[in-house]
Amino acid sequence: MLRIDRASYDAIVAHARRDHPDEACGVVAGPDGSDRPERFIPMLNAARSPTFYEFDSADLLRLYREMDDRDEVPVVVYHSHTATEAYPSRTDISYASEPFAHYVLVSTREHGDQTGLVGDDVEFRSFRIVDGEVTEEDVDVVESYLFGHSPTTVVYD
């Protein structure tokens, strides 16, 4: 299951809407071993394409160096599909190389702001992709990690 705070969730959706019809991409980094996405880092789609995304190679190096320095890992790797469902494509699967990351797929194909459609629906789904195998997982959006567990329990972690 992906547990993600509301602010990161909203930031991902807002980025996907903003870059529509091109694909948006980025990561949410978190402390190594925590499985907690904390630091939203939108990335430039160097491909600037409605059907492909790629982190710029210099940006990629900078990102991983910075995460390394802060003992972080990419807890979430996200990108958008702008004309198809929020499910990993064959290309997504072939490139997927973070076995511990949650791969978040957002689809803006039916979002209202730019498509002019009446409804405004942005799909948000999460997957594990390991050795070419895709497993969908539940997404639990919490208001904050501090109060996320249950209303009666406060976990100071």
Next chain:
Amino acid sequence: MAIEVRIPTILRTHTGGNKTVSGSGATLGALVDDIDGQHPGIKGRLVTDEGKLHRFVNVYVNDEDVRFTGALDTELKDGDSVTILPAVAGG
């Protein structure tokens, strides 16, 4: 001649979990061969059967992406630092 190589998560199964390994070679290709001798299988994850770098992987010498410096023919010197990162890309 010692060159530090940073290994990404997905390739650490080849290095016993180590984040960095050390190797030697006058070129990146020679370094990859040397590393593969110590950690068998790693070359196949970086280099195609045709002897080219996989497009799924980015390799940097210091701060330079080797695509712009001669790929596997990129020359190395003592103290260089090599970083391997899988491309983050998809469709």
